[in-house]
Amino acid sequence: MTRTLYFSSAPKDASPRNSVVLRDVVKVYGTGGTTATVLDGVTVAFPRRTLTAVMGPSGSGKSTLLHCAAGLDRPTSGSVNVDGAELTALGETELTRLRRDRLGFVFQSYNLVPTLTVRQNVTLPAELAGRRTGAEAVTRVLTRLGLAAHADSRPATLSGGQQQRVAIARALLSEPAVIFADEPTGALDSRSAAEVLGLLRGAVDTAGRTIVMVTHDPVAASIADAVVFFADGRVVETMPRPDAGAVASRMATLGAPAGTNGGRR
Structure with missing residues (x-):
C-alpha cells in the first residue's frame, strides 16, 4: 500500500494516520543578541508503523528536532502532537508520564545502569513508574532480542552490540507508540550495527511500532521507509x-x- 509519508503543509487533523506531527516548530537558544535559531518553522509528520531516518550536517537541527518531538525539550513556538497528545499543552508531570508510558528511547550511549543486571535494566522504567511487569513478558522480549542467556549479566560483561540490544529491549517492553533513536549505531562495529538495525526494522514490521531515528550513516538510513x-x-x-x-x-x-x-544538534 502506498502511503503519503511526509508533508510540508500539515492537514488540520493528521493524528489518525501519523504518530508524530510537528507544525511550525521554532526552537531558539540563548537570549538578547546571542540567540541561535536551531529549528526554523519546521512542519513535518511521521506516519504510524514506519521507520524514518533524519539526517543532516552538523548543527542542522536534527537532534533538536528529535528532542522536541519526543518531549525532551520544549519548542520556542509551534505545536508538537505525539500519539494524539499535544505536548506543548502538557505540564511537566503530564509530559513525564507520557514519555514514560507511551514513548521509548534508544541512544548511542546505551544509558544502562552498570550495577544492575540486564533484566533489571530492562524493567527499571516500569518499576520507577510503579508498574508491575510480568516475568513472562520480560523473558519474551529478552529471548526475542537474543539476550535470554545474559539476563543475569551486568552491562560491563557485554559487547557494545549486546548493550544496545538491552537498551532496545527496555524501549520495547512497555510497548510504546513511538520509539525515538538518536545515533543508535554510532558506537557499534558494522556487524553489531546491522543486528541492531534489523531489530529496529523488526519492531516496525512485526510489532507495528513507529520509529524516528537520527543517524549520520547512509547504510543505517537505507533500512528506513524514508529519509x-x-x-x-x-x-x-x-x-x-x-x-x-x-x-x-x-x-x-x-x-x-x-x-x-x-554534532548533537
Missing part, C-alpha cells in the same frame, strides 16, 4: 524508499561527508 534531510534548521527534502548510495550523494550536497558523525 528526512535537514539543513539550517529546516526540512529540505524527503526521500522515500532510500538506498545507501542515493543517501550518501544527497548528504554530500548538504555539506556533510557521508559516514562522518555530525
Whole structure:
C-alpha cells in the first residue's frame, strides 16, 4: 500500500494516520543578541508503523528536532502532537508520564545502569513508574532480542552490540507508540550495527511500532521507509524508499561527508 509519508503543509487533523506531527516548530537558544535559531518553522509528520531516518550536517537541527518531538525539550513556538497528545499543552508531570508510558528511547550511549543486571535494566522504567511487569513478558522480549542467556549479566560483561540490544529491549517492553533513536549505531562495529538495525526494522514490521531515528550513516538510513534531510534548521527534502548510495550523494550536497558523525544538534 502506498502511503503519503511526509508533508510540508500539515492537514488540520493528521493524528489518525501519523504518530508524530510537528507544525511550525521554532526552537531558539540563548537570549538578547546571542540567540541561535536551531529549528526554523519546521512542519513535518511521521506516519504510524514506519521507520524514518533524519539526517543532516552538523548543527542542522536534527537532534533538536528529535528532542522536541519526543518531549525532551520544549519548542520556542509551534505545536508538537505525539500519539494524539499535544505536548506543548502538557505540564511537566503530564509530559513525564507520557514519555514514560507511551514513548521509548534508544541512544548511542546505551544509558544502562552498570550495577544492575540486564533484566533489571530492562524493567527499571516500569518499576520507577510503579508498574508491575510480568516475568513472562520480560523473558519474551529478552529471548526475542537474543539476550535470554545474559539476563543475569551486568552491562560491563557485554559487547557494545549486546548493550544496545538491552537498551532496545527496555524501549520495547512497555510497548510504546513511538520509539525515538538518536545515533543508535554510532558506537557499534558494522556487524553489531546491522543486528541492531534489523531489530529496529523488526519492531516496525512485526510489532507495528513507529520509529524516528537520527543517524549520520547512509547504510543505517537505507533500512528506513524514508529519509528526512535537514539543513539550517529546516526540512529540505524527503526521500522515500532510500538506498545507501542515493543517501550518501544527497548528504554530500548538504555539506556533510557521508559516514562522518555530525554534532548533537
